[in-house]
Amino acid sequence: MNPIYHQAKFINSSPHIRNAPADQGLEVAFAGRSNAGKSSAINTLTQQNALARISKTPGRTQMLNFFEINAELRFVDLPGYGYAKVPADVKKKWHEMMEHYLTHRKSLCGIILVMDVRHPLTEFDRQMVEWCQHTHLPLHILLTKADKLAYGAAKSTLLQVRKELKDVGCPLTVQLFSSLKKTGIDEVHEALDNLFSRAEPDQSEISAPS
Template sequence: MPSLQQLKFFITVNHLVDLPQTVAEVAFAGRSNAGKSSAINTLAKHTRLAFTSKTPGRTQHINYFEITDGVHVVDLPGYGYAQVPNAVRKHWEGLLGEYLRSRDELKGLVVIMDSRHPLKDLDWQMLEWFAPTGKPIHILLTKSDKLTRQESAKQLSEVKKAVAEWPQISVQLFSSLKKTGVEEAEKRVLGWLYGEDDTDAVEEKANA
């Protein structure tokens, strides 16, 4: 099975017509200050693969990172940061919504939420955009190191209950600082991209 440590930058896209041809992809989405770029960097064991900034909202495009030929992790624009021009924010929302609803190659969505402040209005909007596709969603509750073990367990339980109406949603705790939940998250992403038993089939299609 390939590893997320193989991730390397592939392409940046600002319009749907420029999306590359791929075999399979998993997208990461989240509020601009939820730790999305840090989570991708942690999973890749690379400090600067996905751009992180003290100014949230800097990821304004769709960034593709390749694992193996035709198989990608996709970093979507952060959402929910108010201090960007209205036209830019509308462009992001249109790009995100259309991508999530129409991208056939998209196998699943990882939604990044700060474990201290999960399920904000825009998080619900993201889930409601994507859930009708029937594709799986995995919620990473990041920055879990900021909570006590009891608080983390409580947040995990409450989020699971809140999204229980959608059987395709799974939830876990994650910390880029403590490297908590890295193995579980990587297994989930690679399982969507390659499947437990069909890695060879995916690679054969990519090389066809």
């Protein structure tokens, strides 16, 4: 477990990338369907009960929500997609906002894609995987709500998802996770460490001044 993630704090919510914090340092974005347990996962891995807003109504996350870990590292909670009962034009704006963020944000160094273990690889999930494949952006998949299935069934789904995505042309890892049972936290922290460290410059390749 890496306690650095426990110090995460809310920075701001932005309806557009132009209102986001300065595009410096490194960011890992959390994406997923509205009812996949994304906010719960963020709260669990930071050991904070209300860092990310949780609602009984899926789709309440309608902006880009930024959280500071330290001066150089951030989390970004992307709008949930695919379930919320909102007008089509609002969904269109969400999609455009996320697409613009994913395309233009230079500090973005990895994606945590949250899927309900009972309903993995929805159309939106596949779109995110394809986007990461196209851009070679590292991707870590959380199969959440693992407590809702027997261990054998959850493990089977994990292996199935890994098999189906084994030829994806980007760095990809998959794990089981449960906010309720607090399982898989160490594995998420390790994945975050890897995502952030992967994007850091290799000091050995930086020439010393002559």
